[in-house]
Amino acid sequence: MKWLRWLLPSVALLVVLALGWVLFGGRSQPTPPAASKVAAASLRDPALLAKGEYLATVGDCAGCHTAQGGVRYAGGRALATPFGNIPVPNITPDRETGLGDWSFEDFWQALHSGKGRHGELLYPAFSYTSYTKVSHDDALAIFAWLQSLAPVRQKNMTPALAFPYSVRNSLKAWRVLYFREGEFKPDPAQSAEWNRGAYLVQGLGHCNECHAARDTLGGTPQDVHLSGGQIPMQNWYAPDLSTGRNGGLEGWSAQDIVDLLKTGQSARGAAFGPMAAVVSGSTQHLSDADLRAIASYLQSLPSREQPAPPTTPFDARTLAEQGTKVYAKHCAACHGKRGEGVAGVYPPLDGNSSVTEPTGINATRMVLLGGFTPVTAANQRPYSMPPFAQQLSDAEVAAVVTYIRRTWTNQASIVRAEAVSTYRHTPID
The missing domain is CATH 1.10.760 (Cytochrome Bc1 Complex; Chain D, domain 2)
Structure with a gap:
């Protein structure tokens, strides 16, 4: 079955690639020029740099372009995808391994069109499918900020993708299906x-x-x-x-x-x-x-269709009964007998989207690995949930997760012990 799961998407990709080549002849979308060359002096404007730093934070650029324990924006890590590992590049202004020799036009092309400095198609692990909407002025501010950083010499890794995903030309067909180039256009009917x-x-x-x-x-x-x-x-x-x-x-x-x-x-x-x-x-x-x-x-997002009611297999009642006992022993003291939580301290479980999401993954992994809210300036000492992986068996975790997903106003599907076993051995990142 493993080879079949690999083969089907591979065959589908080859078919799509062939179709895209027939329909589009390998032609790429024309990219409008990014206006005139930007003067280097203008990139040092303090207001522009402050704006760029803020926008880079909005985009959480450091979140991907920083290795654990590494220098911010210097890359040095790879993003795992179902198709192989894709390295995250160094975007400090080092001339050999970073963006030091890049012009703003090069940067704009990458952000807006998903193309590298030499016109190569970028893998969509870099979210150009969203970044294409970024305005020209905001892109310039981000570029100026990145160019103001101290250069870090850190060689970029090479992608580790299996065939046919290692063939960059396959992205031509992928882009036909999933990429629409263009800046955000305000809706005049909205505020x-x-x-x-x-x-x-x-x-x-x-x-x-x-x-x-x-x-x-x-x-x-x-x-x-x-x-x-x-x-x-x-x-x-x-x-x-x-x-x-x-x-x-x-x-x-x-x-x-x-x-x-x-x-x-x-x-x-x-x-x-x-x-x-x-x-x-x-x-x-x-x-x-x-x-x-x-x-x-x-x-303003639209309402969603009524989801199909979850199927209730014969063991749902047994799971819920066992889960009641586990919940009373390990969970009720913090989250409350009715799953109401404690405001500002312990999150509620009743009506919690992380509890009722379709797969049950989030609640299962938090029971196993613990739940750790971020430390923020406005909440410097958040309460965290301890892990229960060492205390509860797969069956007990399945039972208590099923209980909280099907109690109070929650009406989600059950979680089985086999799924718990899978998530127990899955890394956090």
């Missing part, structure tokens, strides 16, 4: 705040790169937007971000969203796993105005 939020979420924030499902080719269809999806290779589920009916954040107020992005915790839930790192490195540093703009945009 300035809404448009600012839409620009941040769709562009630099690149939220859809995690919060949407990907298919076997690693792409996100154009009509899938912030509706939730499993993060490849990380085994965390990024929830649907709609606050409307049946949305992943149903019932969340604008203030709930602002609180979570600013402090890592809100009355409706807390940030764990990959989102904790995003809050720590990026969103806590955003201005209050930008956080409110993001909340305004997310609250």
